[in-house]
Amino acid sequence: MMFEFLDRTDAGRRLGQRLAGLRGQDVVVLGLPRGGVPVALEVAKALDAPLDVIVVRKLGIPFQPEVAMGAIGEGGAKVLDTHVISRAHVAEEDL
Numbered sequence: 001m002m003f004e005f006l007d008r009t010d011a012g013r014r015l016g017q018r019l020a021g022l023r024g025q026d027v028v029v030l031g032l033p034r035g036g037v038p039v040a041l042e043v044a045k046a047l048d049a050p051l052d053v054i055v056v057r058k059l060g061i062p063f064q065p066e067v068a069m070g071a072i073g074e075g076g077a078k079v080l081d082t083h084v085i086s087r088a089h090v091a092e093e094d095l
Helices: 008-018 036-047 082-087
Strands: 029-031 051-053 056-061 064-073 078-080
Touching: 008 036, 029 036, 036 051, 064 082
Parallel strands: 029 051
Antiparallel strands: 056 064, 064 078
């Protein structure tokens, strides 16, 4: 299924409509910087829910930094995509 949106705000409004069943429940909407916050803002408005931002930093592959192999976040949070790491042959010392 393919969706076309005018922009991130439009995407957030449409997502908020689809999640309308959550309105009034104990929900917090989380947004990621660099694109996710405008979407999350519209969802939070639609659900009348609080909005928070999760600050993360992408871990790019050493020889191709735009390709993510994981992320690190607040409080020592770390997520690694072992499939990407394996396929890109990222050495342990580079990780």
